[in-house]
Amino acid sequence: MKQKKREITIYDIASELNVSPSTVSRALKDHYSIGKEMIEAVKKLARERGYRPNHIAASLRKNKTNTIGVMISWINRPFVSSMISGIEEEASNAGCNVIISQSHDSYEHEIANARALYNSRIGGLIVSLAMETRKYNHFSTFLDNDIPVVFVDRVTDDLNCDKVVIDNFAAGLMATTHLIEQGCKRIAHLSGAQHRSIYKQRAEGYMEALRRHNIEIDESLILSGGMLNSEEGYRMTEHLMSLPNPPDAIFSANDTAAVSAIQYAKHNGIKIPQKLAVMGFNNDPVSLIIDPTLSTVSHPAVDMGKIAARQVLKHREHKDIITSETITLKTDLIIRESTLRKKR
Amino acid sequence: MKQKKREITIYDIASELNVSPSTVSRALKDHYSIGKEMIEAVKKLARERGYRPNHIAASLRKNKTNTIGVMISWINRPFVSSMISGIEEEASNAGCNVIISQSHDSYEHEIANARALYNSRIGGLIVSLAMETRKYNHFSTFLDNDIPVVFVDRVTDDLNCDKVVIDNFAAGLMATTHLIEQGCKRIAHLSGAQHRSIYKQRAEGYMEALRRHNIEIDESLILSGGMLNSEEGYRMTEHLMSLPNPPDAIFSANDTAAVSAIQYAKHNGIKIPQKLAVMGFNNDPVSLIIDPTLSTVSHPAVDMGKIAARQVLKHREHKDIITSETITLKTDLIIRESTLRKKR
DNA sequence: TATATTTACGCAATCGGTTGCGCGACAGAT
DNA sequence: ATCTGTCGCGCAACCGATTGCGTAAATATA
Numbered sequence: 055m056k057q058k059k060r061e062i063t064i065y066d067i068a069s070e071l072n073v074s075p076s077t078v079s080r081a082l083k084d085h086y087s088i089g090k091e092m093i094e095a096v097k098k099l100a101r102e103r104g105y106r107p108n109h110i111a112a113s114l115r116k117n118k119t120n121t122i123g124v125m126i127s128w129i130n131r132p133f134v135s136s137m138i139s140g141i142e143e144e145a146s147n148a149g150c151n152v153i154i155s156q157s158h159d160s161y162e163h164e165i166a167n168a169r170a171l172y173n174s175r176i177g178g179l180i181v182s183l184a185m186e187t188r189k190y191n192h193f194s195t196f197l198d199n200d201i202p203v204v205f206v207d208r209v210t211d212d213l214n215c216d217k218v219v220i221d222n223f224a225a226g227l228m229a230t231t232h233l234i235e236q237g238c239k240r241i242a243h244l245s246g247a248q249h250r251s252i253y254k255q256r257a258e259g260y261m262e263a264l265r266r267h268n269i270e271i272d273e274s275l276i277l278s279g280g281m282l283n284s285e286e287g288y289r290m291t292e293h294l295m296s297l298p299n300p301p302d303a304i305f306s307a308n309d310t311a312a313v314s315a316i317q318y319a320k321h322n323g324i325k326i327p328q329k330l331a332v333m334g335f336n337n338d339p340v341s342l343i344i345d346p347t348l349s350t351v352s353h354p355a356v357d358m359g360k361i362a363a364r365q366v367l368k369h370r371e372h373k374d375i376i377t378s379e380t381i382t383l384k385t386d387l388i389i390r391e392s393t394l395r396k397k398r
Numbered sequence: 399m400k401q402k403k404r405e406i407t408i409y410d411i412a413s414e415l416n417v418s419p420s421t422v423s424r425a426l427k428d429h430y431s432i433g434k435e436m437i438e439a440v441k442k443l444a445r446e447r448g449y450r451p452n453h454i455a456a457s458l459r460k461n462k463t464n465t466i467g468v469m470i471s472w473i474n475r476p477f478v479s480s481m482i483s484g485i486e487e488e489a490s491n492a493g494c495n496v497i498i499s500q501s502h503d504s505y506e507h508e509i510a511n512a513r514a515l516y517n518s519r520i521g522g523l524i525v526s527l528a529m530e531t532r533k534y535n536h537f538s539t540f541l542d543n544d545i546p547v548v549f550v551d552r553v554t555d556d557l558n559c560d561k562v563v564i565d566n567f568a569a570g571l572m573a574t575t576h577l578i579e580q581g582c583k584r585i586a587h588l589s590g591a592q593h594r595s596i597y598k599q600r601a602e603g604y605m606e607a608l609r610r611h612n613i614e615i616d617e618s619l620i621l622s623g624g625m626l627n628s629e630e631g632y633r634m635t636e637h638l639m640s641l642p643n644p645p646d647a648i649f650s651a652n653d654t655a656a657v658s659a660i661q662y663a664k665h666n667g668i669k670i671p672q673k674l675a676v677m678g679f680n681n682d683p684v685s686l687i688i689d690p691t692l693s694t695v696s697h698p699a700v701d702m703g704k705i706a707a708r709q710v711l712k713h714r715e716h717k718d719i720i721t722s723e724t725i726t727l728k729t730d731l732i733i734r735e736s737t738l739r740k741k742r
Numbered sequence: 743t744a745t746a747t748t749t750a751c752g753c754a755a756t757c758g759g760t761t762g763c764g765c766g767a768c769a770g771a772t
Numbered sequence: 773a774t775c776t777g778t779c780g781c782g783c784a785a786c787c788g789a790t791t792g793c794g795t796a797a798a799t800a801t802a
């Protein structure tokens with residue numbers, strides 16, 4: 055039952071209506087210089103004949119596709135996949151495609167991916183930076199060619215682009231303050247690469263909370279620089295708890311490491327939260343599954359994705375806009391068993 | 399520092415070498431009718447000038463892109479995002495893009511997405527069916543137009559396409575047999591929509607295991623038909639444990655529901671695995687986090703994605719191949735605390 | 743009525759590769 | 773010396789939509 059019916063084009067419509075292809079092209083996008091009834095006639099016939107616009111042809115002519123590129127570290131991380139889910143939903147509603155590319159947190163990969171995406175003539179780019187990345191020249195190609203770039207979550211100030219973020223400083227402050235209010239005196243902090251601003255800011259929020267409560271900042275309790283994965287989380291916790299004067303709380307910059315901290319504690323008979331309170335970040339699904347349930351900071355992943363997509367689409371509409379805005383979303387402190395020492 | 403240098407094209411190369419564009423085009427892809435030294439000269443100059451092939455132009459001419467579409471239920475599910483990770487990696491190595499589209503397990507969405515992807519002129523399609531889907535006409539458009547379609551995991555036999563699967567029957571048999579060997583006598587089964595073959599086959603494997611051990615199949619212990627999400631898992635477990643003669647084991651067709659089963663048990667003081675053994679499916683990250691750790695069947699998600707991508711790419715190479723193969727990957731039974739009643 | 747505007751549409755070039763067909767040149771066969 | 777074949781490459785027509793510029797007709801203005 056193969057029926058390779060040739061696709062119908064604006065030329066077919068044009069000749070059937072005895073007008074020129076240009077008129078059809080314009081009519082289909084409600085161009086101001088086309089008459090009302092002509093527009094109707096064209097659209098009607100297009101509908102009847104089952105016309106499907108050929109985006110490729112348009113892309114070639116305009117030298118720009120209606121595809122949005124998304125560069126992330128790993129797609130199979132709860133925060134990332136949720137964010138992409140939001141991007142996809144929003145882009146899909148606007149008739150745009152989404153193409154994914156993983157940096158695996160490697161700077162080299164990120165550069166290679168940027169080149170590949172540029173070669174694919176994407177019409178916009180959403181980026182959450184690789185952990186390693188410190189230089190950002192690989193994005194200037196896009197900016198120089200008026201391809202909107204929007205950073206999400208793992209952003210940089212070195213580029214003049216839109217950003218969609220949360221207030222990491224405030225979140226770190228809030229989380230740490232909560233630990234202090236629960237009576238913790240020696241609070242450790244697990245963080246990521248400090249050139250990645252989200253981690254630096256969370257760490258600064260953490261320090262600010264200590265300062266406000268006149269708690270001395272002990273550098274030996276701040277472990278940072280790695281990938282903050284489960285192995286590292288476990289080892290860092292092991293190290294901390296082997297200290298002569300171990301901490302009574304750990305604030306981890308992500309849930310993955312926080313979960314490892316809890317597991318280390320359980321393996322070693324350390325009571326949570328009495329002996330060690332643990333606070334995470336991201337509100338990953340595991341935070342609700344682990345026992346004790348993990349207190350954490352909720353990260354509006356899906357919304358961040360949606361908003362980032364909207365920003366890209368907005369720039370595509372009005373190419374004249376040069377202003378680059380930073381949109382900051384709200385986070386929530388989610389208090390669960392792993393930090394709840396006092397009765398409320 | 400805006401430097402919108404015009405992209406260099408095969409025409410630029412052609413005129414610089416005083417040959418025709420067709421020669422350049424052919425030389426760049428090692429066409430047999432082009433001389434050895436011409437090919438070298440063209441490639442050399444292309445490299446020097448920084449030539450980047452314009453895929454859009456090629457796509458327009460060939461009416462087919464080098465983009466692979468991926469239709470899945472939800473991207474933010476561990477199995478799915480891992481699979482996509484595999485697809486992306488493999489496609490990226492072959493210079494192909496990957497575009498994602500989520501059905502949210504809805505039949506309507508799946509149809510709409512299929513249309514959208516077709517309109518995007520994708521060069522190949524990888525599908526993991528929505529839970530709801532029972533009819534498959536929306537894929538015939540691709541097949542009729544020689545666009546390779548490969549199904550992964552949630553497949554159908556109604557279409558003559560490549561499939562990448564695991565042996566769900568064997569896995570169900572293996573998992574249930576393990577429960578029986580652990581001394582379980584009344585084993586319940588949580589399953590999904592029975593028109594989705596993966597669930598049906600797991601259920602059949604479950605039943606076969608019972609038969610082989612002369613255990614009567616009790617229909618009231620087989621709950622199926624839903625989405626198998628956490629709420630359902632919790633409710634189903636509640637229902638089962640309220641039965642006059644409750645089960646002493648639950649084999650869930652996914653980890654999500656299995657985790658809910660464990661949580662219900664914990665909330666209600668039901669000892670795991672002594673009073674209730676729980677077996678999951680997928681080896682999601684949570685299975686290792688929950689306490690007790692969840693026994694499960696590992697699903698080679700990343701590999702399934704990679705292989706599916708390779709199949710699509712293979713069909714793109716040799717369009718003459720019509721054979722449709724089914725590739726079955728290995729699963730492993732992962733025994734953890736939630737089912738380990740006997741000392742080994 | 744003549745001129746200025748506006749309205750509504752057509753012309754034709756363009757985006758960058760791809761590919762069927764053809765043709766000249768040169769080598770080997772007869 | 774003629775014929776046949778192969779090799780290496782060019783011609784030109786696509787693929788389908790976009791868009792700057794031009795223009796005829798309709799309407800408004802002087």
